[in-house]
Amino acid sequence: MVLHRPEEHAGTSMALIGYARVSTEDQETISQLDELKAAGCRVIFEEKASGASRARPELAKAIAHVQRGDILVVARIDRLARSLSHLLEVIERLEVVGGHFKSLRDPIDTSTPQGKFALQVLGAAAELERALIRERTVAGLKAAKARGRVGGNPALKRRDPEAIAQLSAIRDRQYMADLLASMEAWLPKVRALRPTKSWGSVAKSLGRLGSPDQPWTADRLSRAVRRLVAEGLAEPELINPAPRKPPKDDILLVIAGIKGADPNLSLRAIAARLEDLRIRTPRGGTTWSASSVKALLDRADQAGLVPSSPPQERTSSSKAQ
Structure with missing residues (x-):
């Protein structure tokens, strides 16, 4: 949820975008919000979700809000991620759009050389952590197999x-x-x-x-x-449903029906009606031209699908002209 949104990017090429998170509904983000606002965050996203979960819609919105030069700010690193791999994944997504990351209580600010160095150290530690986990997992599976235990819940x-x-x-x-x-x-x-x-x-x-x-x-x-x-x-x-592309015979029937309901409609008006009905052209397009309508209207007329105007209507129409 966006808590504070004044005019964004007004007069500056950089914006501080805050993200606050607590793990349960019983907890509050007030202290984090105070820190983020004091740091100058103009937009703040608040979320109540476990730090172990990567399925966090508000975090996704915060990342999507970051533009080139912007900085995603958190009060502490653990508010963003509980694992180094997740932290590095988020930072990588920010770097793709030219954004940065900063933690107020930790020595990480990827917009500075020192912060980038700290991030490189974290990246090396994360790779070592992954390697150790893989080793422990393989060793555990081998030990379980040796004891005759079969995996499963x-x-x-x-x-x-x-x-x-x-x-x-x-x-x-x-x-x-x-x-x-x-x-x-x-x-x-x-x-x-x-x-x-x-x-x-x-x-x-x-x-x-x-x-x-x-x-x-x-x-x-x-x-x-x-x-x-x-x-x-x-x-x-x-x-929303995609515009349907009816068979050619159906298009003839539709055009004949529109013309029969109002014989005085112009070709452009019929084209507008077809577009309002989200009916595609025979070639699959969504924009109808007057020439396309005329060609199909002529075919519908030849097939006897367009009802003839009553004599009185034709007479009155000619008098009116």
Whole structure:
């Protein structure tokens, strides 16, 4: 939630963007907010979520808010991340857009040489930590196998409802974390194509962009975008229905119906009606020209689909002219 948003980037090329977090609903972020405001943060995002979870919508919004030269500020490093790998991942995402990171109570400010050096030290420590974890995991699996123990969750094997619910929640958090980590790669292209193009067309255009393990499908892409919209991280219009492309005979019927309902409509007015109905042109476009309408209207007339005007109407029309 954005707590404080005056005019952004007014008269300056840099903005301080704050992020405050507590772990439970019972805790308050008041002290963090005071520190961030005192430091000059003009925009502050507040969140109540576990530090171990990477599926944090407000953090994603804060990162997305950062522009070139801006600094994401936290009161303490543990308010942003509980692991070095997550911290470095966030900083890397900021660097992609030319942003920086600063912790008020820690010697880390990536906009300064000293802060960058401290970050390099942390990166080396993180790599060592990952290597040690891998070694301990492999050693533990070997020891368990030697004792005849087989991995697995006993509660899940019993189909315990609570264990299944916990596993489902873990998978959902991981799914959201994956979306947050990859959205910057593929969401801009989705924004450029939706809702003009169908989910299938957009998925085909994306290929493996932001999804190196498997190509996008219409269902998977639709689900991902709908989840981001539900979390407030994407625009609701992205999930609007794509304009339908009816068969040519259906287009003739529609055009004939519009003309029959109001014979005095101009070709441009009919084109506007078709666009309002979100009906695509025979070539798949969304903008109708008067010439396209005339060509189809002539075909509809030849097929006897356009009703003839009553004699009185034609007479009165000619008198009016």
